[in-house]
């Protein structure tokens with residue numbers, strides 16, 4: 001049977017910010033979409049053969065992690081520079097395979113994956129492997145390599161007699177013309193979106209990090225932060241990147257921690273700011289004026305900027321109160337995949353109402369992927385949306401650990417996890433070939 005129905009007694013609708021009772025959702029297994037959403041008169045319903053009964057659980061749309069890195073594992077296990085330098089391409093692919101599976105089973109049906117971290121365009125290949133039903137995982141929207149200026153982001157060390165001997169971390173380019181080419185390369189290699197570094201610790205070799213060089217540095221004139229972030233592009237360069245991304249109908253997001261980085265990015269017209277940990281009032285205003293989203297990545301900030309964390313939580317609340325749209329993305333990978341819900345918990349800690357935090361991890365997640373430009377609707381329940389449905393075993397309105405109790409996961413109308421069936425996969429996903437293309441009236445990729 002191609003259609004079946006999921007029956008719920010408590011469901012959260014991120015569009016209406018409302019908890020709804022007694023809703024049934026009919027889904028189509030062939031195209032992976034929701035066919036209809038009906039509100040029943042009461043709790044009782046006829047559960048047909050093949051239907052799924054989630055009454056008694058709390059049902060949410062599949063979660064979206066808006067800032068991930070599938071090829072990274074926890075920095076606490078191995079610093080990123082060592083992962084890039086020492087781990088083989090194969091090991092990193094296998095790790096990513098595990099990460100994707102764990103992420104899906106923890107309730108994440110979509111990942112906005114923001115940079116392959118020295119794995120070239122392999123993120124696009126993993127995305128395709130998932131879409132073809134070869135492995136379980138969230139629906140991926142990938143950036144491939146991040147764009148940065150010369151030596152602004154590359155893994156750096158003091159020994160470059162034979163080059164840096166490190167795999168390239170990004171697509172380095174300078175000047176508007178070369179940057180347009182860099183965006184064209186990313187698009188050509190299959191990027192869903194463009195990510196650019198607006199600021200970075202580009203002067204880090206003045207005070208090489210202790211991790212790599214464990215010698216005492218006495219000449220430390222900036223005790224608070226010897227390696228602050230500085231802008232890496234001129235306004236003209238940033239504008240060229242955004243214009244080129246826009247021409248390809250791809251969202252453009254900027255990594256920016258500082259006030260200067262945020263303002264320059266907003267001026268250039270980016271769609272979302274990643275981190276924004278040191279943003280001030282002028283930066284927040286620039287985001288609001290430009291309707292630029294904010295993905296504050298609190299989960300990574302929590303352990304990377306311990307000292308400033310309380311102040312950063314306040315900034316996020318202020319941004320929210322001003323009306324800036326917040327996307328929940330943890331920079332997952334810098335801490336373990338499968339723990340993505342930490343970001344929802346931290347948004348609540350920052351002061352967002354529970355319902356708004358869930359919206360950040362669902363509907364806002366879809367918006368951060370480009371909304372309708374991304375080719376699929378997900379993050380809420382409506383006819384035509386992807387049938388991404390998860391269920392919690394307890395109610396987040398009374399249990400703050402509820403997000404860690406995901407016991408049902410459906411993505412594109414395929415069930416991957418169901419209570420009482422263990423942690424494994426119920427079925428290997430049916431290949432969803434053509435899903436993204438049929439929407440646009442195409443049935444195969446053609447070269448012109």
Ligand SMILES: [Zn+2]
Nearest residue numbers: 067069114331
């Ligand atoms: Zn990141």
